[in-house]
Amino acid sequence: MSSAEPSLATRGLVAGYGDIPVVRGVDIEVRAGELVAVVGPNGAGKSTLLKAILGLAKVIEGQVLADGADITRAPLQKLVRLGIGYVPQTDDVFDPLKVRENLLMGGYLLDKQTRAARMEEVLAIFPALRSRLNRYVGTMSGGERKMTAIGRALMLTPKVLVLDEPTAGLSVALTEMVLTEQVRALADHGHAVLLVEQKAQAALRLADRAYVLVQGSVAMAAPAAQVLASPEMAEVFLGGQLKQQQAADQ
Ligand SMILES: Nc1ncnc2c1ncn2[C@@H]1O[C@H](COP(=O)(O)OP(=O)(O)OP(=O)(O)O)[C@@H](O)[C@H]1O
Ligand SMILES: [Mg+2]
Numbered sequence: 001m002s003s004a005e006p007s008l009a010t011r012g013l014v015a016g017y018g019d020i021p022v023v024r025g026v027d028i029e030v031r032a033g034e035l036v037a038v039v040g041p042n043g044a045g046k047s048t049l050l051k052a053i054l055g056l057a058k059v060i061e062g063q064v065l066a067d068g069a070d071i072t073r074a075p076l077q078k079l080v081r082l083g084i085g086y087v088p089q090t091d092d093v094f095d096p097l098k099v100r101e102n103l104l105m106g107g108y109l110l111d112k113q114t115r116a117a118r119m120e121e122v123l124a125i126f127p128a129l130r131s132r133l134n135r136y137v138g139t140m141s142g143g144e145r146k147m148t149a150i151g152r153a154l155m156l157t158p159k160v161l162v163l164d165e166p167t168a169g170l171s172v173a174l175t176e177m178v179l180t181e182q183v184r185a186l187a188d189h190g191h192a193v194l195l196v197e198q199k200a201q202a203a204l205r206l207a208d209r210a211y212v213l214v215q216g217s218v219a220m221a222a223p224a225a226q227v228l229a230s231p232e233m234a235e236v237f238l239g240g241q242l243k244q245q246q247a248a249d250q
Contacts, residue, residue, distance in 0.1 A: 005068035006031050007192035008053070008084065008160045012062035015052030021060055022048040024216040030160065030194045035187035037224060039200040040213035046196045047089065049213065050164050053194075054079060054086050066160070080109070085158030089165045092149035095138035099129055099148050102137055106155030115155070122151045125185070143174040150182055160192045167199055175199055179206050204228040 006029035016022040022045045030036045038046050051057035053064050055073055064072045066082050079086075093102050103122060107115040123130045126147050132140065137148055146166055153161060166183060167175040179197075184206045187193045197203035204210055207224035212233055220227055227233055 006065070007067060008162075008194060009065040010049070010053060010062060011065065013049070013052060013059065013064065014061035015048060015057050015059045017048075017058060019060075022057075022216050023052055025062070026211075026213070026216070026218055028194075028211050028218070028221075030192040032159065032192050033187055033190050034209065035184060035193045035195060035207045037200075037203040037207035037210040038194065038196045038213055039198075039203060039210060039227070040219075042198075044213045045216040046213055047164055048216075050086070050162055050194070050196055053162060054084070080156060083157070083159035084162065085153035085156065085160065086162045087149050087153050087164065087166060089168055093137045093145055093152065096136065098134050098136055099140075100133040102148050102152050103129075103133075103155055106152030109156060118155055118157065122154050125154065125189070126151050126182070141174075142170045143177055146170070146178050147182060150186075154186075158191065160194070161186055162194045164196045165198055166195070167197065167202070175202055179203065201228065 009029035010026050013023055013026045014021045026049060028036070028038070038049065040046055048057050052059050055076055059073055062072070063070055066079075066084060071079060071082065094105070097105070100119075103119050104115055107118050110118060128144070129147055129151055132144060137145055140148070150163070150166065163183065167178050170178060179202055183193060183195055187208070195203060195207065204224045204227055210222065210224040210227040211218050212220040212227060220230065220233060
């Protein structure tokens with residue numbers, strides 16, 4: 001199943017919202033079975049990088065590649081068909097709908113029978129959702145909602161999953177649960193996972209590799225453990241965030 005080409009990559013990507021770039025020449029790649037984290041301070045351009053990959057921010061220069069094929073500026077529909085799933089930081093589920101309806105909507109490209117079968121597979125990945133299928137998403141906890149959002153993205157069996165801060169607004173316990181039981185598990189199931197996280201230490205503990213994004217550029221690209229252990233990253237690029245978390249953990 002492994003291929004020479006990364007499942008998802010950017011080459012010299014320059015992107016933003018107008019003419020002024022927010023993302024300035026970024027090269028990243030994610031392979032099947034890999035969990036790759038992008039960390040960095042607020043406003044570094046992490047979300048913009050993901051949006052540019054998905055064609056939701058303006059690509060000024062450079063390329064986005066899926067399995068080596070150029071998908072720069074491709075419409076979202078095409079990316080979905082190519083097997084790229086995206087879970088944005090907010091607005092990732094439909095509150096007035098039930099869990100079952102959210103999941104089925106995620107499989108909108110499938111015929112009815114395949115859709116039902118795929119929902120069973122997603123429920124096998126997130127068994128906790130089974131007893132909540134008839135709950136309205138708006139009445140559920142943050143962790144359950146996130147599970148629904150990721151489950152919805154999984155309905156089309158994406159090869160690549162792009163996740164923007166899946167633990168935003170969650171407690172420490174739920175953060176651990178989402179990252180270890182959901183996000184890591186996706187990579188272990190063979191998906192290529194690109195994860196943007198504010199909670200840098202938690203993400204780096206689980207990721208295979210990481211990119212530190214600072215002011216729109218990659219300041220460090222290394223195995224996650226190496227980034228985690230790097231004192232200058234904690235001090236200079238994460239504004240002491242790691243140190244604070246380490247102190248809080250002790
Ligand atoms: N829709 C937009 N229009 C114009 N500028 C934007 C827009 N969204 C973000 N920006 C600007 O782009 C820069 C990078 O923002 P971005 O959201 O990518 O950062 P981030 O690394 O995801 O930050 P955070 O960790 O706070 O989520 C910021 O200066 C921000 O003000
Ligand atoms: Mg962001």
